[in-house]
């Protein structure tokens with residue numbers, strides 16, 4: 139199974155927007171750009187919503203039938219670990235193997251020494267075709283990378299072989315993710331991590347490093363955009379070199395766990411992709427859920443009432459809802475609108491505060507992040523929430539499709 143050059147990870151918390159999401163890719167294809175949809179959902183999301191991996195497969199299949207989509211599509215077991223991979227084996231054909239938890243532990247000294255020995259030939263100035271200058275590699279650096287990552291890659295290899303046994307190596311895509319570590323990985327680190335991935339026999343088609351800067355959920359990039367651009371371009375070039383040096387799959391590409399809406403860095407990403415004729419997997423967060431809330435608000439009446447109720451309950455449970463996302467959100471509680479204020483809003487005012495339009499004065503980045511993590515509240519509303527989605531399907535679908543197409547697909551894949 140081969141992942142196409144361009145692909146996008148689309149999360150859909152409540153599993154109702156598959157068709158509206160796919161409509162964005164149908165639109166891109168009509169304009170000559172093929173982007174493969176990958177429906178992703180993590181174990182954490184399933185647990186919070188009360189859904190199962192099989193539900194995502196059913197949603198994807200139904201959307202594909204409804205839109206008469208004949209190109210490849212995938213279902214991603216996102217950030218899967220040995221402890222929960224079996225839940226995903228039957229329904230997923232894309233596995234994001236999360237090794238972040240192990241990067242704090244060191245490999246044995248013998249393994250580290252052997253790795254340094256094997257890759258000593260790269261010590262010095264490493265020329266990477268396509269980028270200016272060289273990357274500096276020292277023996278100590280290779281040793282430090284081995285100490286930090288060898289165990290993590292070995293752990294990923296265990297999960298990989300487990301899935302190979304269950305499904306057959308040709309029947310799924312493998313992504314290695316390290317984006318949930320504390321420290322970003324440099325391009326040199328990624329080069330040697332790819333060496334270790336090859337050594338461990340993992341046929342990875344995408345790799346998701348942690349980049350410098352903050353990738354908060356549903357809001358724009360925070361950090362040095364120039365540094366990110368250099369890092370991204372070096373990563374793209376390093377992957378191309380690693381494919382040759384370490385005999386990795388020729389379509390191996392970067393995966394960016396973007397958390398959605400990184401509008402300020404999409405332009406530089408696009409430039410690097412064009413320069414290197416490289417592919418990309420853009421994983422987005424579950425901001426489709428925010429389009430549902432915005433759509434409900436815009437629909438007015440009962441829809442707006444539900445949107446307001448979700449916010450009111452979320453405020454009451456702020457600590458509980460934000461805790462699991464502490465490292466990927468920055469909410470200034472003093473900047474959150476009061477319940478009284480929100481109560482007086484009409485649908486347009488609610489949607490304007492929520493929708494990510496930096497040029498709109500009413501946009502409130504704290505309000506948006508608060509609602510992003512509040513999907514548990516909607517999940518607890520059960521049928522009441524799902525019923526409202528059905529009743530307001532048309533307005534919600536418009537929001538979902540245009541969010542993916544205009545704000546993500548066009549800037550990154552069409553430019």
Ligand SMILES: [Zn+2]
Nearest residue numbers: 315317318395
């Ligand atoms: Zn991730």
